[in-house]
Structure formats: structure tokens, C-alpha cells
Amino acid sequence: MMKYTIKEDPHNDERVREIMEISGENIFACYQCGRCSSGCPMAEFMDVLPNQVFMFLQEGDVDTLLSARTPWVCAACFTCTVRCPVGLDLAAVMEALRELQLRKNYDYVDPYRVENREELPPIALVSNFRKFTP
Amino acid sequence: MELKKIMFYPGCTLKGVAKNLEDSTVESARVLGYDFIELPGWTCCGAVYGLAQDSVKFTIANVRNLIRAQEYAEKIRDNRLVAVCSMCYNNLRRAHLDVMKNRDKLQTLDLFMDEEPDYKGEINVQHYLTFLKEEGFDKIAENVKKPLKGLKVAPYYGCLLLRPDEVAIDDREDPHILEELLEILGAEVVDYPLKNECCGSYHTVDKKEFVAERTFKLVSVAKEVGADIITTSCPLCFFNLDKRQEIAKKKHSGFEHMPIVYFTQLMAIAFGINDDKVLHFEQHYVSPREVLSRWL
Amino acid sequence: MAMKRIGVFICHCGRNIAGTVDVKRVAEEIGKREDVAFSTTYVFMCSQPGQKLIEDSIKEYNLDGVVVANCSPTLHERTMRNAAARAGLNPYRVEIANIREWAAWPHEDNPEAATRKAIRIINATIEKLKANASLEPLEVPVIRRALVIGGGVAGIQAALDLADAGIETVMVEREPSIGGNMFRLSETFPTLDCPQCILTPKMNDVGGHPNIKLYTYSEIEDVSGFMGNFKVKIKKKATFVDWDKCTGCGECLRVCPVSVKSEYDLGMKDRTSIYIVNEQAVPLKALIDQDSCIRLKFEKKVQEGKIKPKKNVKICSKCADVCEPEAIHFKNNEEIVEEEVGTIVVATGYEVMPAEAFPELGGKYPDVITALQFERLLSPSGPTAGVPRRPSDGKIPKSIAFVHCVGSRDPQNGVPYCSRICCMYTIKQAMLVKHALPDTAVYDFYIDIRSNGKGYEEFYHRAKEEYGVNFIRGKVSKVYKVGDKYRVQGVDTLTGRIVEVDVDMVILATAAKGSEGVKELAKKLRIPYDEWGWLKEVHLKLKPLDTPVGGVFIAGAAQFIKDITDSVAQGSGAAAKSLGLLSKPQLEKEPLLARVDTEICAGCGRCKDQCAYGAITIDPIRHVSVVNEALCEGCGACSANCPTTAIQVVNFKKGQIIRAVDILAEVF
Numbered sequence A: 001m002m003k004y005t006i007k008e009d010p011h012n013d014e015r016v017r018e019i020m021e022i023s024g025e026n027i028f029a030c031y032q033c034g035r036c037s038s039g040c041p042m043a044e045f046m047d048v049l050p051n052q053v054f055m056f057l058q059e060g061d062v063d064t065l066l067s068a069r070t071p072w073v074c075a076a077c078f079t080c081t082v083r084c085p086v087g088l089d090l091a092a093v094m095e096a097l098r099e100l101q102l103r104k105n106y107d108y109v110d111p112y113r114v115e116n117r118e119e120l121p122p123i124a125l126v127s128n129f130r131k132f133t134p
Numbered sequence B: 001m002e003l004k005k006i007m008f009y010p011g012c013t014l015k016g017v018a019k020n021l022e023d024s025t026v027e028s029a030r031v032l033g034y035d036f037i038e039l040p041g042w043t044c045c046g047a048v049y050g051l052a053q054d055s056v057k058f059t060i061a062n063v064r065n066l067i068r069a070q071e072y073a074e075k076i077r078d079n080r081l082v083a084v085c086s087m088c089y090n091n092l093r094r095a096h097l098d099v100m101k102n103r104d105k106l107q108t109l110d111l112f113m114d115e116e117p118d119y120k121g122e123i124n125v126q127h128y129l130t131f132l133k134e135e136g137f138d139k140i141a142e143n144v145k146k147p148l149k150g151l152k153v154a155p156y157y158g159c160l161l162l163r164p165d166e167v168a169i170d171d172r173e174d175p176h177i178l179e180e181l182l183e184i185l186g187a188e189v190v191d192y193p194l195k196n197e198c199c200g201s202y203h204t205v206d207k208k209e210f211v212a213e214r215t216f217k218l219v220s221v222a223k224e225v226g227a228d229i230i231t232t233s234c235p236l237c238f239f240n241l242d243k244r245q246e247i248a249k250k251k252h253s254g255f256e257h258m259p260i261v262y263f264t265q266l267m268a269i270a271f272g273i274n275d276d277k278v279l280h281f282e283q284h285y286v287s288p289r290e291v292l293s294r295w296l
Numbered sequence C: 001m002a003m004k005r006i007g008v009f010i011c012h013c014g015r016n017i018a019g020t021v022d023v024k025r026v027a028e029e030i031g032k033r034e035d036v037a038f039s040t041t042y043v044f045m046c047s048q049p050g051q052k053l054i055e056d057s058i059k060e061y062n063l064d065g066v067v068v069a070n071c072s073p074t075l076h077e078r079t080m081r082n083a084a085a086r087a088g089l090n091p092y093r094v095e096i097a098n099i100r101e102w103a104a105w106p107h108e109d110n111p112e113a114a115t116r117k118a119i120r121i122i123n124a125t126i127e128k129l130k131a132n133a134s135l136e137p138l139e140v141p142v143i144r145r146a147l148v149i150g151g152g153v154a155g156i157q158a159a160l161d162l163a164d165a166g167i168e169t170v171m172v173e174r175e176p177s178i179g180g181n182m183f184r185l186s187e188t189f190p191t192l193d194c195p196q197c198i199l200t201p202k203m204n205d206v207g208g209h210p211n212i213k214l215y216t217y218s219e220i221e222d223v224s225g226f227m228g229n230f231k232v233k234i235k236k237k238a239t240f241v242d243w244d245k246c247t248g249c250g251e252c253l254r255v256c257p258v259s260v261k262s263e264y265d266l267g268m269k270d271r272t273s274i275y276i277v278n279e280q281a282v283p284l285k286a287l288i289d290q291d292s293c294i295r296l297k298f299e300k301k302v303q304e305g306k307i308k309p310k311k312n313v314k315i316c317s318k319c320a321d322v323c324e325p326e327a328i329h330f331k332n333n334e335e336i337v338e339e340e341v342g343t344i345v346v347a348t349g350y351e352v353m354p355a356e357a358f359p360e361l362g363g364k365y366p367d368v369i370t371a372l373q374f375e376r377l378l379s380p381s382g383p384t385a386g387v388p389r390r391p392s393d394g395k396i397p398k399s400i401a402f403v404h405c406v407g408s409r410d411p412q413n414g415v416p417y418c419s420r421i422c423c424m425y426t427i428k429q430a431m432l433v434k435h436a437l438p439d440t441a442v443y444d445f446y447i448d449i450r451s452n453g454k455g456y457e458e459f460y461h462r463a464k465e466e467y468g469v470n471f472i473r474g475k476v477s478k479v480y481k482v483g484d485k486y487r488v489q490g491v492d493t494l495t496g497r498i499v500e501v502d503v504d505m506v507i508l509a510t511a512a513k514g515s516e517g518v519k520e521l522a523k524k525l526r527i528p529y530d531e532w533g534w535l536k537e538v539h540l541k542l543k544p545l546d547t548p549v550g551g552v553f554i555a556g557a558a559q560f561i562k563d564i565t566d567s568v569a570q571g572s573g574a575a576a577k578s579l580g581l582l583s584k585p586q587l588e589k590e591p592l593l594a595r596v597d598t599e600i601c602a603g604c605g606r607c608k609d610q611c612a613y614g615a616i617t618i619d620p621i622r623h624v625s626v627v628n629e630a631l632c633e634g635c636g637a638c639s640a641n642c643p644t645t646a647i648q649v650v651n652f653k654k655g656q657i658i659r660a661v662d663i664l665a666e667v668f
Ligand SMILES: Cc1cc2nc3c(=O)[nH]c(=O)nc-3n(C[C@H](O)[C@H](O)[C@H](O)COP(=O)(O)OP(=O)(O)OC[C@H]3O[C@@H](n4cnc5c(N)ncnc54)[C@H](O)[C@@H]3O)c2cc1C
Pocket: C149, C150, C151, C152, C153, C154, C155, C172, C173, C174, C175, C178, C179, C180, C181, C182, C185, C187, C188, C189, C190, C218, C219, C220, C347, C348, C349, C350, C351, C352, C371, C372, C373, C375, C421, C425, C428, C515, C516, C517, C518, C521, C555, C556, C557, C558, C562, C563, C564, C565, C567
């Protein structure tokens, strides 16, 4: 989709505000330097780059982000968080995007279908389920 | 020699797939004169810290752990709680800092857990590395029996020892504490530029292929900079870097395996411990035996 | 004595005041006072008709005092006082009641309260005014000499303009040669002039100007005095060489066995222990660096008793042995000299953050360097004769990456501001690489290209269109070494892809900051600075060269990082400002100063301890406090601490202030 129509001021968009509330971050502070993306270890597997996440939010386009793979690919490694020049906690924003869906009782991962559970370290399972299930 | 009692938080993983980490930690500590006592009544740390500002649910378990530590600290008169798993360390320390900074959060939790005493905020959560450094690395030097001379080690910190800033055990972009320790053990430390990059973490559960790509990159670069072995302190990093080499090798012809060990295993070896019950090399996918043979 | 025929003029300030405050009602209320002979309102008191209204009213109503109720006195007190003076009223009989910032603006939502507060502010001001004395400005003599601190291009320009106008000018530069950072540059954007070619004539002019007294390798030790009459102590650092004898022949450099990193070349080249900054240095003199010279180090150790002098062992004196004019004496010739000047121009320039401050960007590797270091490698007079080579192995780089905004625009890890010049110099450097090495690939990682100057945007387009520089939009996050190469991990935010490229060298456009040590200098001058070491101007738009200390001006990059064009313009500007002061035979000074009632003064000296300007002495015979009017700034610190109210600032006497406060503090 190469066209997007802005219908209302994204600053007033309810879901944008909710994301800001859950994450505690002012997403409008991002000035698109790109440093989050260039340092992100998972970026090559994403469909929307971390800096683009902020641009979509700044344009009020939450829909695109809710159907994107990115929030579910983020590893919460905090590389972007510590390097962002304006101090945005991107990891928290990614979490907010997941929470928006998880809080509607959405399961991104089905714990019962995980392969080779027994070989996996417990911290892998616990962290995965915490991030990906309600 | 009388051993000094120190509270030790093992965490779930050390009790199963990471016996190699637990036993080498406890044994290396013993050599240095510490009795690492498993914190009575500990529960899972939760592995990842909750980032949503409007929820405290992920903080409960850790505050409970801190309360357990608070009780035991009085008995042994030492308020340090040592963790060696990076995730446990990160979670416990973040929880402590979080409730200290946001007192209302602490209040909510104290009320919620009305069966428990209140958390007074006096537990000093430390990573084993920081603990050792504070106690003095020279102590370690005194106990090195088999210097790891000639072993080229890539020190790997991963994320959770260094990020976010408030829990960093060293400079987040150019940490040196592990290097310092390894040099004392006699190893040759390589300049490993990806030492603070993520291993792919919990995606290993549902997106193994992504993690295998990370492993491929982290291991190949370690090879390129001349390492024989990578050392880490996190059981999840360990698992990803070690086990996921299996997929990496299938996908990338020419990829060569490299063994992964915990820094505590290297410490134990340098202290002259050559005991399978401590080192547990059977828990490694890529066996370190050959690379370490000179010291075993 | 006390005024009886006061005029009150209430300004609407368009709708700024009148939109909230009921100005008509205020005028009526105030008009009821017995001591007010006339009160009125006008739409803009500061306009010419507004001022005329004051002048005419003073004459018509024979006013003996005026209150103008408008905006802050910092804006228009002067205007109104001048208007009164034109009508023959002593200007110190005019006071400003600030009803805009104090009443209208803060109470926009409550016009009634704003109106009543305005009335009260005016009443209080009238009370203060009534005890004002008529005053005449003080006259102080002027020393018609100027001091310029810092010999970069801004300071050089200021000194030459002053000297050409006939002012004897003292220049103090802490390095052994003048020239500043511009002298390090390769070529200059956007014209690609050779900086040495255009700067050396000016440097030589400074060196030979009959009106310029040049102290290089010198620092300001102490500054005292005031506008028109500064006393400056200058420390000439030890050179261990007699500069009157040294001819700059350079024979000594050829024999000195020691080699250390050259400061001028920013570590890109070595120099000897005895050195001359470069071949075009002004002055062209040799000096010995005592921290590396074998002989001086030895002598120091002997002096400290750490070693015993051995007989029959010859300690190095190779340089002195070959010096024909016998200039090298190895004696510590540090010296303090004093100069008296009327004005001071501070042009101490900038420095850049070191590459090492950015480990994630590979700052610890030898081939990852700052752009300023790279200027040396691109300079025809530099260590590689203008053809860049890798510092690590001397190889010609086949590919180079440039990273913009390193530490700039990054309040979390560096400085919050844009360093302004780096976009342009990076583009320039990319072009120069292409000049010298047409086959070398150049990757320029930028966030935004900031090219807002005459000819700048065109310059950028040339780099894109004619030089084949690759521009990639996105900030680099990591640089690391793999084998012989440096891997740059970036992003292209426009296509939304991660970009990786392996290169031979990486150039970091690191953030600029005020020069090292500038804060200490600023403290000596009592001028303000910010946390990054930029000297603060009085008003960013309207007084960019002034400081709050009269007679002290700032110019060039010392105020904030800027390019050569702007630095030179400011140098000339600061010279003109100085000339404005120095062209007067006498300077006028506000007479609002502290005065001592010697009847009451107990001579306790508390006032003396409080005075930041050293204006107070205690007369040892009469045992009373004495104020030096030339030094006093009228700040009032003394009077606030006087236990007997003996020392007070004229027209800010205790009674006046208390009466005004009483009115302001009445129950609302
Ligand atoms: C990499 C790079 C490339 C650049 N390329 C260009 C270009 O192509 N074109 C362009 O227009 N601009 C360029 N610039 C900007 C240019 O360098 C500055 O505009 C210019 O040097 C500013 O001159 P200045 O005299 O204000 O400061 P400086 O050049 O910094 O001079 C200040 C002088 O004051 C002295 N000093 C400092 N502190 C004291 C003290 N306490 N006591 C006594 N002396 C002191 C210093 O030693 C120095 O000699 C470039 C800058 C950089 C970093």
C-alpha cells in the first residue's frame, strides 16, 4: 500500500495514546535517525524497521503495526533503548504493541505446540510465554 | 579454612540444563573461600522484565525473592544476593531498582502480598562477576593452578549484563570485566566486537531459524577474530550459541563448530578442577573437550 | 524633594496588555492620586508617537516624575528615560512598572485580578519613584588598547581590524603558533580554497603589525578591572629557548632523538621534543616540550632528588650543540607579564570530541578517526601529502565510510545540538578523497544534510552529481574490525533496509564543544558559559557578541561552533564593538552605585566580603567602607549584608524598596 490518508491528528489517536501510556514513552520525540534499526540484531528478520515503527505511530497508522511481524520479532535486547539519542525506550514500545493484542486474550505462541520442549532451558520457555501469551 | 556464607540465587535453568553453570559456580566460589548457599524458598525470576508501565504483575515474584533474601540476610549478616545467570541477575536487580524508584509500586506490592513482611530495599543484588571483582580479583590469581595459557577466548556478555543502563555491570559499549578475569586465568582474550550483541534470546522457542542466524554470525565473527572458544554467563545465550549451531551448520556450508563454555567452567578448570560432576561437558552440544584438552 | 507632579503612562502593548488589563480603568484609578498630575493610556508607548506623548506631557504638565506601565524594564527603560531627558527631565526620575509580564500575561484568564494587580504594581512603583534622586552618569577614562584571546581565524580577524584602526592590540594564544583549527584544514568548503594560502598572509600580518603585540604559548592568568580599564596578567609558558635569538632554522629538529605525537597533526604524525609547530608557524620559533625532552626530564628528576647526578655522563644536548645562534638555554623561562587594555575579545574557538568516546563506532581502532584528524591526512602539507593513507599500516584506503552526527543531536550520549559544520566538511572530505583517489569508494551515512549557507546546497549537489559519493540516509550504530576491514553496520531508512559495508577507514564527524579550559578562562573574565563550554551572548538575536561584562566581547566558534565565513564576520564584528568603546575619550557609567553613609558605617567589612567586583575597601584610618565607583556594578550584595544600612545603592534605598513591597504585599 503506497498511499495512506491521514484522517485525524495522530496526536489525538486513541490507540497511539494507549501505546504511549503503556510504554511510558513519547513516541513523537523520535526524529528518525535510524540508529535503533542499524543496531538491532533482529532487524533483518523484521518487516517494519524499528525507526519505521515510530513513523507509523507518528502518522497514526496503528493498524499496519498490529498486523506487522516486527513486535513479535523484537528480542527485548535493549540495544535500541540505550542508543536512542533522545532516550526512547523502544523495547517498551514494542512491548506495548504486543500488549495491545495480548490483552485481548490473543496467543501469539501456543505453549502446547512448542517442539522439543524438554531440551529448551526453562528461561527460554518462561520468557517466550511471558512475551507471547496473555 | 572457614568458608564465608553468601546467598546464592541459582534460578530454574541451573537446576536442569545448566548444571554445568551451577556446579562450576559453586565450586569455583568454594575454592575462593565462599560457601554459596542456595537462597531458601526462592522462586522463578520470570526471566524477562515486564516493560508495561501500567502493570506490576511481573515484579511480584522478584520482590518475593528479595523478601526471602532479606530474611536470610539477617541470619548470615550479609545483604548480598549473588546470581550468575544473566537473566536472573537482570530481573532481580531491575525489580529492586524499580520498586526503590517507584515507592508506590512497592506499596501496591506490599499490600498485595500482605502475608509477607514488607521489602525494606536493602538487598544488594550482584552478578557473580561483580561480586568477584569487589572481593578482589587478586584472590583469583592466587588460586590459578593451571593457567589457560594459549587459549584464545572470545568473551561474550550478551544483553542482560549490560542493558538497560541502570543494571549494567560495566561500560555497555566496551565492557572489560570478563576480559580482566580471563586474563587473570591466563587466557588470551581476543577483541570480540560482538561481545554485547543479542543472541536472539527467547525466539529460540518459536523462531529457531532466526536464532540460528544470530548464532551463525556470532560464532563466525568470533572465529574471524581468532577465537577458539566463546565464554558466557547466561544459560540462554549458552543454549543458543551452542545448540543452534546445529541448524546454522545445516544452512551454511563451511560453518565450523566452536565450543561455548561458561566463564565459571574456565575458572574451575584454571583452579585445577577436572571433574565431570562439576564441568558437566555432557550438557554441551559442541564438546569443549578437545579445545580444552591441554588443561584437563 | 519628593515628587508631586507625576505623570503615569499606561501602554496597551497592542492587545498584549489591553487584552487582559482594563487600561482605561487603571488610568482613572491612578489619576485619583494626589501626587499624580496626569495619567493616560496609549497603544504602543515605545513607538515614536508614544515617546512624543511623554515628552509633550512633561512640558505641558510640568511633570517632576514619570512612571511608564508597560513591559519589562530590560526592554524599554532606556527608551523611556531618553524620551524624558529630551524633554528636560532627569532620566533617573523615570521608572518602569512591568504590568505585562507581571499582570497581563500570568493572569490572562482573570482580567479583573490582572487589572487590580496592575494598579497595585503602578502604585508601588510610584512610591519607589518618589524617593528617586536626580543623577548624572559617571565618566571613566578609557585605555585605548585591546586584548584578543585566541589566535584562530576569528581572533586574527579581530586583531587585524583593531590594529588597522590604530588601536594597539595584544594577542594571547596558548599554542606556540597562531592559526587555530583553520590552519589544520585541508581545503575549505564551499570554495575549496587552501586554508594555508588564505590564512598565512593574515598570520604574517599579525606577526609583523606595528600595532600588535603577540604572546603565543601564553595563557591568561588573571583579569581585574572593568570596561575601559582592564588589568591582565599573562603567563608566558616555558619554552627553554630564547626566542629573540632563535631564527627558526630548524637545525635542532633534525638532531633531536625523541619522537612523540604532534599536537598540531592530532596524532597523525610525530614530532621531536624540540619542535616548531609547522613551517608556516607565526612566530616561527622552536620550543622544547619538557615532558619528553631527555635532558629536561633528567634534570627534573635530579631536582626532585629521585636520582643523583652522575659525573662524566653526557646527558643529551644535541639540539643546543647544533644551534648556531645559541638560542637553546634549557632554562625554565616561564614569566608573568602585565598588560592594561580597555576591551577584550574572547575568540577561543572549539574542540571536537575524540573518537575514543565512541567505542561502538570503533573509535578505539587506529583507522577510525575524527574528521579533524582526517583533515591532516587530506592536507597537502600533512603527513601523507594530501593522499590519505591508513594510520595503522600506511595503505591507501580503497573504501572509506563517513559517519555524520557522531555525538551531535544526541542528548543521551553526547550533545543535544547539531554541530552545524560537519555536514559540509564531510561532503568536502568525500570530494577531496575522490580528488586524491578517484577509485576509492566513498559512503556517506547521514541523517539530514544541513547545507544552509551561501553556495552550500550547490556544493552538496556537486558531490552527488559529479564526484560519485554514495549517500545513505541513516545513522550508523556499530563499526567493528573483521580481518583487515572495518564493518559498518548502518541502515537506509528510506528503503527500510539494514545496510552493511566493509571499508578500509571510517571517519567520524564528532561533535564540537567549547575549547578545553574555556570555563576556567570564563570564570576569570566573569562571563557566562554553558555546560558544553560555549560562551554565552547577552541576546542570541540582537547582541550575539556582547557578554554581560561591559567591554568583553566574544567572537567566532567560542560562542558556538560555526564555519570560517561566520567566524571571520564575528571577528570583525567584535572588533567594531571594541572600537565603539575605544573611540570615546571617556566612558559613561550608570550612576546606580553603592554609597556609604559614613556617619553610620561601623567599618565591619561585611560589605567588602560580599563584593564580587572588589570595589570595596575599608579605610584604615577612618574605619569606614569606601566604594570605588569605577569598579562598583551596583548589584547590591553589599547593602543586603550591611548590619547598619550604611551602604545602600542609590535609588534602591531600603526605605524605597520597603514602601513598594508594603503596597505589593497588602491583602488582595
Ligand atoms: C573537520 C573540520 C573541517 C572543517 N572544515 C571547514 C571548511 O572547510 N570550511 C569552513 O568554513 N569551516 C570549516 N571548519 C570550521 C573551522 O575550523 C572553524 O570555523 C574555525 O576554525 C573557527 O575559528 P575560531 O578562530 O573561532 O576558532 P579556532 O580555530 O578553534 O581558534 C581558536 C584559537 O584559540 C586558542 N585558544 C583556545 N583556548 C585558549 C585560551 N584559553 N587561551 C588562549 N588561547 C586559546 C586556540 O589554541 C586556537 O588557536 C571545519 C571544522 C572541522 C572540525
